[in-house]
Each structure stands twice: as structure tokens, then as C-alpha cells.
Amino acid sequence: MKDDESKESKREIILHAAEKMFAGRRFDEVKLDEIAAAAGVGKGxxxxxxxNKEDLFAQMAVEGLDEMTERIRAIALMKLPFQxxxxxxxREFSAFLARRQGVMRVMNQVQPAPVSKIFRRHLGRxxxxxxxLLQKGMDEGALRRDFSVSELRCVLVGPILLKVRRETHEGEVIDLNALLNFFWAGAAEKKK
Amino acid sequence: MKDDESKESKREIILHAAEKMFAGRRFDEVKLDEIAAAAGVGKGxxxxxxxNKEDLFAQMAVEGLDEMTERIRAIALMKLPFQxxxxxxxREFSAFLARRQGVMRVMNQVQPAPVSKIFRRHLGRxxxxxxxLLQKGMDEGALRRDFSVSELRCVLVGPILLKVRRETHEGEVIDLNALLNFFWAGAAEKKK
Amino acid sequence: MKDDESKESKREIILHAAEKMFAGRRFDEVKLDEIAAAAGVGKGxxxxxxxNKEDLFAQMAVEGLDEMTERIRAIALMKLPFQxxxxxxxREFSAFLARRQGVMRVMNQVQPAPVSKIFRRHLGRxxxxxxxLLQKGMDEGALRRDFSVSELRCVLVGPILLKVRRETHEGEVIDLNALLNFFWAGAAEKKK
Amino acid sequence: MKDDESKESKREIILHAAEKMFAGRRFDEVKLDEIAAAAGVGKGxxxxxxxNKEDLFAQMAVEGLDEMTERIRAIALMKLPFQxxxxxxxREFSAFLARRQGVMRVMNQVQPAPVSKIFRRHLGRxxxxxxxLLQKGMDEGALRRDFSVSELRCVLVGPILLKVRRETHEGEVIDLNALLNFFWAGAAEKKK
DNA sequence: TATGAATGAGGCTTCATTCAT
DNA sequence: CATGAATGAAGCCTCATTCAT
Known part of the structure; x- marks a missing residue:
């Protein structure tokens, strides 16, 4: 805690500045000058x-993604009813996406070859x-087995992604619980 | 019908060439030289x-979107059971997205101000x-009224978008009918 | 007099249109499109x-210059007192410059190699x-011999050029007769 | 004083290089590559x-003009006989024009709108x-009052401009003193 | 470690010129 | 003769990247 930057390393300061600049703009629209200025550091x-720029972009995209992955794994192992x-x-996934628009950005932008290598691996995880998580729900008998896990994943994640995008870009507010309830109603294994 | 381009206007030839080039690559990665070469015309x-390049990009994005909009409206008016x-x-929406990756691209990429103006208006339509369409289903008593139309739209369109993206980028195949069935099972008004 | 263009040949129509376009603008600022449009002909x-463009520019510059040259020669031979x-x-030179700004333009602009070849020869004449004319005045005993003809030419033509430029660009009006009287007062051979 | 550029700022180095390149050539004939190379700097x-190029052109044109203006003002105030x-x-004006051909160039070329704004203001000064200066000569009783100052200015400056142009472009040498004597003989107030 | 002045590769864009009609 | 759609060479300008300090 040497200076006013509290704990945040310079690397993270830059990444956060970059995330703000990349939000809502294309890769080529964001200049390194801007990022440096926003981060309060020199261009060099x-x-x-x-x-390089691609690397900065890729690391920004990955930043937090791993953290989210860990979080999902932790949630899967919790001693709670599956629902x-x-x-x-x-809730956490939705909040994560809303918070880290930069990641959303890259999830949505097409990945250029070199960035893709890094990003896809992390996103894949x-x-x-x-x-x-869903497989576990199935194994525990909480989710129906007549849908494939991929299908359930699509039906669960798709609406959340769309909700966040609509809220971010258009300001339309959509109730997360409604989406989750819809999923649960259709995906939960019927108790006999 | 002088050559093999049959009826297609030069403008459309260019747009289609552009769509192919923009598929899977960022705006700045695609050079006008490439587009011109792909379209078989001179750069000028x-x-x-x-x-300019932005305008070409924007028009490519909008191209076909209006057609899709009309198609959706037509479907809504058909004399068929709502299901x-x-x-x-x-099926048509999914096929449209898969076919016109360029539009997907722009739906996903963040729109720079001037492009956005045009594209958002068309996407909004x-x-x-x-x-x-969904409102009609509700009015006809085919869809449950305890979800808002926005929520249903999210739950219907989100999975389709994700499916197409996964298939395009990762090659994972997801069964469209499963997604639609899931939606219908959860959204259809229960006959008493 | 076939159509409404009276007698003027298409070539002259183009030259006059070009002269208007080049007036007050640099060579590179004037597009052939404009000239064609102003002349009411196709670009081809x-x-x-x-x-080519240089040639059009050169011919426009020369246009009328030869005519002026002939006029000066005629004036020199007239049976009138030298004054x-x-x-x-x-009066005629001043009027000519004011009327044919295009020529002024080229007189003032630096001549690019190929144009120069043509233009300099004509201007030289x-x-x-x-x-x-001045030599004749000297030979006739009307002009002082203690100035060289080149000096007298400079003292006569310089003010006229400047006058026209000021009037064209700045709108300042300067009395031509004052300039001529000044010259004559200083250059005329004193009658003994 | 690291290298041979002594004290000259990089800005001035560029301007002087530009002046050399623009001398005797049209605006569009001079490429920024050349100027950069001549100045020994990178294009960027x-x-x-x-x-931009226009701005460089304009500043080159203005460069030195202000200095000349100051010099003229200083001359006007000197404790010397008006002659x-x-x-x-x-002498100084003639030398200035001969030395700074770039300025001449722009004085002669027609100014495109934006350049003109800047240049005209400075030239006007x-x-x-x-x-x-001439007004002062008149007030001091050194110059005749039956010519307007504008006329005298025309008669004084016109020949100098033409002389420099002839010398620069055609190599014809004209005696400056002859021109000045001619002016003085015609413009000086006769002592009674 | 930090900087930002300098660079130059490369892209977008213009526009003189051509040529099929 | 006349046209103007098509072309592509060439130039201005941007901006990621470097490096001397």
C-alpha cells in the first residue's frame, strides 16, 4: 500500500482501464494512447x-474468466440442494457478465487467430x-435425462447472455429469476 | 445475364463477398483489397x-435483416396452429443466422456510433x-401469460443464438428441435 | 450556329469552363469531374x-495569350503618338488579365515541367x-534611354499585375490611369 | 547542440526543407515523403x-512573413532621411522575396480556403x-500627395515583385536600384 | 522501471484515365 | 463523336511499436 493505488498492481490498473475503453467499441477503434491515458501511465x-495490443486485449478478456470458472466449480461442489x-x-454468472463487459465483448467479437488461442482455451474451461455442474445435477437425479447436457447448457446460458446484452446495450430490464424459473420448470426431474 | 453472375447486382456481389470476408474476423482484419478481390471488382x-468501409460494413449487416423481419411477420399471420x-x-431464424454470419457478426460485435444508428434501427424491427409473434401467441391463448413477452423472447431466442454460435465457432452440433421443444413445454398454455 | 452554343466550339466551351474552375483554386483542387460538369460534357x-489534365491546364493558360501578343504587336505598329x-x-493588358484570370493563375503558379515548356514559350512571346513596344518607343525618341528596356518593362507591367491581383483577390480598386501616368511621367523623354 | 542542427528546432528544420521542395513546384507535385526525407525525419x-499537408504549407508560407512585417515597421521608424x-x-524586401521563395510561391498561388484564412491575415499585415511606411513618407512631406498611398504602393512593390520573379524563373537580372530610382524620381515631393 | 518523441509500414481513399457501349 | 462505369496507382495519414533517456 505504498501509494494511492491501494493494492491494485499496475498490470490490473491497465487491464481495467482497457476494459472500460473496449466496452462498446471495436478493437480497432480503441487506441493504445487512450488506454495509457485512462490508466494514467505512459504509452511505453x-x-x-x-x-502487444492483441495480447493486452486477450489478457483483458481472460482476466476474471478463470476466476469465474473456479467459482462455478466451487458452486457445483457445495452442499446445497441442486436447485x-x-x-x-x-445470479453470479449474470452479475459477472454485467460487470465484466470486456469479457462479453470478446465472447461476442470474433476471435482473431492469436487471441483466439488463448481465449478459447480459457472460455472452454x-x-x-x-x-x-449440469452433469452433476443429472447424476444427482435433479435434472431430466432426456435432454443432453449440451442442450440444457444452451437453454440455461443462452437466455442469460441475451438478457445481459439487452440490458447493456438497450437498457431493457429482464427479470433473471423468471429466466431461471423457466429453466428449472422445464429441466427439473419430476419427483414421483 | 452476360456472365455467371446471373441477375445479381454488383452491389449485392460486393455485399456477399464482404460477408464472407467478415465472417470470423474482426473489422480491422479485413482489408478492402480482399473484399474487392473476392468480389472480382476493382478497389475503386x-x-x-x-x-466507405464502415458504410459497407453497415449495409452488409443490415442486408437480409429486413428480409428476415418480413418473414417473421408473415409467419405470425399464417393460418397454422401457433406451435x-x-x-x-x-427453424428459419436459426437457418438465417447460420447462413448470414455477417449479420451475426455485427449483432455480436459492438457497433461504432454511425454504423449503430443504422443497424440498431433495423435490428430493433x-x-x-x-x-x-409471441404477443399474438399469447392473445390467441397459446402461450402462458405469467411470463412477460420479453422474458419469453429471451428464453426462445437466447438458446438459438447460442446454438448457432457454438456450431459456427466450435463445431459443436446442438439439436434445434430439442431447444424448441424445451421452450414449448415451458411456455405453452396448459389445456385444461 | 447549329444549336444554342452559337459559334463556340466544344473545345472552347471546355476551356472556358476550366478557366472558371481554376480561378482561385490550386491545380490539385480542381477535379476533371467538375470541369466536365461545368462544361456540360461527359468526362471522357x-x-x-x-x-490529359496538364495539357488542358496548359492550353487554358495559353488560350488568349497569343491573341494578346498579337494585339500588343498591332498596337506597337499603330499610327498614334507613342503615349x-x-x-x-x-488598358487592354489590364482588361485582359482581369478577364482571363486563368492565365493570371498560371502566370503566378509555378510551372510544372511539361506545362512550362508550352506556356513559357507563349508567355515569352x-x-x-x-x-x-518599349524598344520602339525608345527608337522613336519617346522614351528615356537611360533606363534599360527590361527595367522599363518591369516598372510598367509590375504595377499593372499587382493592381489586377489586388482587385481580384482583395477587392481593392486601384486607378489604372494613375499607374500609367506615373510611368509616363518617369519614362517619357523630356522634350527640350 | 548535439548535432549539426545547432539550435534550429525540428519544426523549423521541416519548414525549411518544405520551402526548398515547394520552390518551383506545385502543391500537388510535392510529396510528404520528399519533405520528410529532405528534413531528415520520418514521415510520421x-x-x-x-x-496536415495544407497546414504545413500554410505555416511555411507565413513563416518569415511576420518577421518581414516587423522589419518594415522598424525601418519606418528609423532616424534616417526618408529616401x-x-x-x-x-533592398530588404527584394532580398526577402528572393530568399524565401516559398512565401513568394504562396503569394502567387491561389490560396485554398483554409490556408487562405491564415495567410491572408499575415500578408495583410x-x-x-x-x-x-509610405503614409509616413507622405506625412513627413517626403512623398507627393497627389497619388494615393495605394497607388504608390502598387508602383513601388509591383516592379520589385516582377523583378524577383523574372530573376527566379527566367534568370533575367534586373537592377534593383534602377527600379527604386525610378520610383523615387516620380514619387518624391519636389523641393521648391 | 517509466516515458513519450520518433518512426514507417500499411490501409483507406481519391481521382485521372480508359474503354466498352 | 460521346459517355460514364470501372479501374488501380499512388498519396495522405494513422497508430502500433521502439528506444534513448
């Missing part, structure tokens, strides 16, 4: 922490974690 | 039909058409 | 009458004609 | 000092200074 400093774990996931 | 010719209209919409 | 037509011939020259 | 560096001040002005 960016190159002390990142190989509660599912709703917890829904996140998807895998969701997959595992 | 692009400027006879489009103001059939719904499934027809699902498409969304409105889906909205109207 | 320009190339039926001129080799009257001198003042006549002054005009200057030569003025030179001959 | 030009844009650190000038907004000496006048001849001093003539120079003209005003000459005007003031």
Missing part, C-alpha cells in the same frame, strides 16, 4: 506488461465447468 | 456503391417482429 | 480534346511583344 | 508538428506595414 509502459446451486450460478 | 468500384408457426420461426 | 469527352499607344496597351 | 514526425529608409526597404 503498456509494453512492459503486455507483448439452489443452479440459481446461485445463474468455463463452459466445461458449466457442463460439469 | 467499392466506392461507387458505398461511402407450428413457432417451430417454423425457430426484427426484435419487434419476434415480440409481435 | 475531355480526352477527345486534350491529352497613346502606351496607354492603350495598359508576349513579353517579347511588350519589349518590342 | 511531420504530423507531430503540423496538422534612405525607402531604399533600405526596397505586411501590406499594411508598407502602407504605413
Amino acid at each position: 509502459t503498456l509494453y512492459l506488461y503486455f507483448k 439452489e446451486r443452479l440459481f446461485l450460478f445463474g 468455463t463452459i466445461q465447468a458449466v457442463h460439469a | 468500384t467499392l466506392y461507387l456503391y458505398f461511402k 407450428e408457426r413457432l417451430f417454423l420461426f425457430g 426484427t426484435i419487434q417482429a419476434v415480440h409481435a | 469527352t475531355l480526352y477527345l480534346y486534350f491529352k 497613346e499607344r502606351l496607354f492603350l496597351f495598359g 508576349t513579353i517579347q511583344a511588350v519589349h518590342a | 514526425t511531420l504530423y507531430l508538428y503540423f496538422k 534612405e529608409r525607402l531604399f533600405l526597404f526596397g 505586411t501590406i499594411q506595414a508598407v502602407h504605413a
Whole structure:
């Protein structure tokens, strides 16, 4: 806690500044000058922490994604009824996306080759974690087995992604619980 | 019908070439040289039909969207049981997105200000058409009234978008009918 | 007199249109599109009458210059007192420059190599004609011999050029007769 | 004083390089590449000092003009007989024009709108200074009052401009003193 | 470690010129 | 003769990247 930057490392300061700049704008629209200015550092400093613009973009995108992945895995292992774990996931995932628009951005932008390599691997892990969560629900007898896990994942995550996008871009507010309830009503194994 | 381009206007040839080039790559990764070459025209010719690169991008994005909007409206008015209209919409919408990756691209990429103006208006109309379709289903007593139309739209369209993206980018195949059935099971008004 | 263009050949129509466009603007600021439009002909037509833009520019510049040269020569040979011939020259030269701004333009602009070849030769002839006029005045005993003809030419033509430029660009009006009287007072051989 | 550029700022180095390149050639004939090469800097560096090509052109034109204006004003105030001040002005003005061909260039070329704004204002000041000099001569009783100051200015400056142009473009040498003597003989107030 | 002045590769864009009609 | 759609060479300008300090 040497200066006013509290605990945040310079690397993270830059990433957060970049995330703000990239939100709502294309890769080519954001200049490194802007990012440096927003982060309050010199332009050259960016190159002390990142190989180049693509790398900065990729790391920003990945930033937090791993954290989310861990969180999903933790939720899956919790000692709670499956429905509660599912709703917890829904709330945290939605909040994560809303908070980290930069990640959304990259999820939505097409990945250029080199960025893609890094980002896809990390995103793949996140998807895998969701997959595992749903698989667990199935194994526990909480979810219907006549849908594939991929289908359930699609039906669960798709609406959440769309909701966040609508809220971010258009300001339309959509009730998360309604979406989760809809999913649960259709996906839960009927108790006999 | 001089050559193999049959009836297609030069403008459309360019747009289709552009769509192919923009698929899977960022705006700044695609060079006008490539587009011109792909369309089989000179670089300068692009400027006879489009103001600049942004404009070409925007028009490509809008291209076909209006057509889809009209199609949705037509489907809504068909003399078919609502479920059939719904499934027809699902199939056509999914096919449309898969076919016109360029539009998907722009739906996903963040729109720079000037492009956005144009694109949002057109996209808004498409969304409105889906909205109207669902509203009609509700009015006809085919859809449950305890979800808002916005929520239903989210739950219907979200999974389709995700499915197409997964298939396009990752090659994962997801069964469209499963998604539609899931939606219908949860959204259909229960006959007493 | 076939149509409404009276007698003027298409070539002259183009040259006059070009002169209007080049007045007050740099060579690179004037587009052939504009000239064609102003002349009411197609762009391709320009190339039926001129080799290229430089050539059109050069011919426009020369246009009328030869005519002026002939006029000066004629004035020199007139059976009038020298002073009257001198003042006549002054009035016609001034009027010519004011009327044909395009020529002024090129007189003032730096001549690019190929244009220069043509233009300098013609301008040289005009200057030569003025030179001959003054030489004649000297030979006739009307002009002082203690100034060189080049000096007298400078003192006569310089003020006229400046006058026209000021009037064209700044709207300042300067009395031509004052300039001519000044010259005559200083250059006329004193009668003993 | 690291290298041979002594004290000259990079901005001035560029302006002087530009002046050499623009001398005798049209605006569109000079490429920024050349100017950069001539100045010994990278192409991009030009844009650190000038907004664009037009701006560089304009600043080059104005460069030195202000200095000349100040010099004229200083000459006007000198404690010398008016004739000496006048001849001093003539010599310095002539030398200035010969030295700074770039300025001549722009004085002669027609100014495109944005350049013109800047240049005309500065040129106007120079003209005003000459005007003031002559006005002073009149007030001091050194110059005849039966010519307007504008007329005298025309008769004094016109020949100098033409002389410099002839010398620069055609290599014809004209005696400055002859021109100044001619002016003085015609413009000086006769002592009774 | 931090900077930002300098760079130059490369893209978008313009526009003189051509040529099929 | 006349046209104007098509072209592509070429230039201005941007901006990611470097490096001397």
C-alpha cells in the first residue's frame, strides 16, 4: 500500500482501464494512447506488461474468466440442494457478465487467430465447468435425462447472455429469476 | 445475364463477398483489397456503391435483416396452429443466422456510433417482429401469460443464438428441435 | 450556329469552363469531374480534346495569350503618338488579365515541367511583344534611354499585375490611369 | 547542440526543407515523403508538428512573413532621411522575396480556403506595414500627395515583385536600384 | 522501471484515365 | 463523336511499436 493505488498492481490498473475503453467499441477503434491515458501511465509502459495490443486485449478478456470458472466449480461442489446451486450460478454468472463487459465483448467479437488461442482455451474451461455442474445435477437425479447436457447448457446460458446484452446495450430490464424459473420448470426431474 | 453472375447486382456481389470476408474476423482484419478481390471488382468500384468501409460494413449487416423481419411477420399471420408457426420461426431464424454470419457478426460485435444508428434501427424491427409473434401467441391463448413477452423472447431466442454460435465457432452440433421443444413445454398454455 | 452554343466550339466551351474552375483554386483542387460538369460534357469527352489534365491546364493558360501578343504587336505598329499607344496597351493588358484570370493563375503558379515548356514559350512571346513596344518607343525618341528596356518593362507591367491581383483577390480598386501616368511621367523623354 | 542542427528546432528544420521542395513546384507535385526525407525525419514526425499537408504549407508560407512585417515597421521608424529608409526597404524586401521563395510561391498561388484564412491575415499585415511606411513618407512631406498611398504602393512593390520573379524563373537580372530610382524620381515631393 | 518523441509500414481513399457501349 | 462505369496507382495519414533517456 505504498501509494494511492491501494493494492491494485499496475498490470490490473491497465487491464481495467482497457476494459472500460473496449466496452462498446471495436478493437480497432480503441487506441493504445487512450488506454495509457485512462490508466494514467505512459504509452511505453503498456509494453512492459503486455507483448502487444492483441495480447493486452486477450489478457483483458481472460482476466476474471478463470476466476469465474473456479467459482462455478466451487458452486457445483457445495452442499446445497441442486436447485439452489443452479440459481446461485445463474445470479453470479449474470452479475459477472454485467460487470465484466470486456469479457462479453470478446465472447461476442470474433476471435482473431492469436487471441483466439488463448481465449478459447480459457472460455472452454468455463463452459466445461458449466457442463460439469449440469452433469452433476443429472447424476444427482435433479435434472431430466432426456435432454443432453449440451442442450440444457444452451437453454440455461443462452437466455442469460441475451438478457445481459439487452440490458447493456438497450437498457431493457429482464427479470433473471423468471429466466431461471423457466429453466428449472422445464429441466427439473419430476419427483414421483 | 452476360456472365455467371446471373441477375445479381454488383452491389449485392460486393455485399456477399464482404460477408464472407467478415465472417470470423474482426473489422480491422479485413482489408478492402480482399473484399474487392473476392468480389472480382476493382478497389475503386467499392466506392461507387458505398461511402466507405464502415458504410459497407453497415449495409452488409443490415442486408437480409429486413428480409428476415418480413418473414417473421408473415409467419405470425399464417393460418397454422401457433406451435407450428413457432417451430417454423425457430427453424428459419436459426437457418438465417447460420447462413448470414455477417449479420451475426455485427449483432455480436459492438457497433461504432454511425454504423449503430443504422443497424440498431433495423435490428430493433426484427426484435419487434419476434415480440409481435409471441404477443399474438399469447392473445390467441397459446402461450402462458405469467411470463412477460420479453422474458419469453429471451428464453426462445437466447438458446438459438447460442446454438448457432457454438456450431459456427466450435463445431459443436446442438439439436434445434430439442431447444424448441424445451421452450414449448415451458411456455405453452396448459389445456385444461 | 447549329444549336444554342452559337459559334463556340466544344473545345472552347471546355476551356472556358476550366478557366472558371481554376480561378482561385490550386491545380490539385480542381477535379476533371467538375470541369466536365461545368462544361456540360461527359468526362471522357475531355480526352477527345486534350491529352490529359496538364495539357488542358496548359492550353487554358495559353488560350488568349497569343491573341494578346498579337494585339500588343498591332498596337506597337499603330499610327498614334507613342503615349497613346502606351496607354492603350495598359488598358487592354489590364482588361485582359482581369478577364482571363486563368492565365493570371498560371502566370503566378509555378510551372510544372511539361506545362512550362508550352506556356513559357507563349508567355515569352508576349513579353517579347511588350519589349518590342518599349524598344520602339525608345527608337522613336519617346522614351528615356537611360533606363534599360527590361527595367522599363518591369516598372510598367509590375504595377499593372499587382493592381489586377489586388482587385481580384482583395477587392481593392486601384486607378489604372494613375499607374500609367506615373510611368509616363518617369519614362517619357523630356522634350527640350 | 548535439548535432549539426545547432539550435534550429525540428519544426523549423521541416519548414525549411518544405520551402526548398515547394520552390518551383506545385502543391500537388510535392510529396510528404520528399519533405520528410529532405528534413531528415520520418514521415510520421511531420504530423507531430503540423496538422496536415495544407497546414504545413500554410505555416511555411507565413513563416518569415511576420518577421518581414516587423522589419518594415522598424525601418519606418528609423532616424534616417526618408529616401534612405525607402531604399533600405526596397533592398530588404527584394532580398526577402528572393530568399524565401516559398512565401513568394504562396503569394502567387491561389490560396485554398483554409490556408487562405491564415495567410491572408499575415500578408495583410505586411501590406499594411508598407502602407504605413509610405503614409509616413507622405506625412513627413517626403512623398507627393497627389497619388494615393495605394497607388504608390502598387508602383513601388509591383516592379520589385516582377523583378524577383523574372530573376527566379527566367534568370533575367534586373537592377534593383534602377527600379527604386525610378520610383523615387516620380514619387518624391519636389523641393521648391 | 517509466516515458513519450520518433518512426514507417500499411490501409483507406481519391481521382485521372480508359474503354466498352 | 460521346459517355460514364470501372479501374488501380499512388498519396495522405494513422497508430502500433521502439528506444534513448
